[in-house]
Amino acid sequence: MQNVIIALAIGFIVFEIVEHVVFPLFWSFKHRKLKSVSGVTGMTGKLGEVKYWQKGKGKVFVNGELWFAVSDDALLPGDKAVIEQVNGLTLTVKAHKV
Secondary structure (H helix, E strand, O other): OOHHHHHHHHHHHHHHHHHHHHHHHHHHHOOOOOOOOOOOOOOOEEEEEEEEEOOOOOEEEOOOOOEEEEEEOOOOOOOOOEEEEEEEEEEEEOOOOO
């Protein structure tokens, strides 16, 4: 009976070490090179819709939010724009070419 209890305790300890140490280390190494899908770093390259535009600046709708944006391209409301850069709360965008 004592051998069974010792075997169960060792099995439990090994399982906990694998679950809380080995798996998290494995996943962190595996996913460290992936591009972020959220936050500012994940916005570059995403497509948004121009809602308001006048004289090189306006507002663009991206991911359910309205952002201030600037661009050298001539844009009109309803156009699609690709995010090139994020500066604070302002997006630098360019016209999406289909």
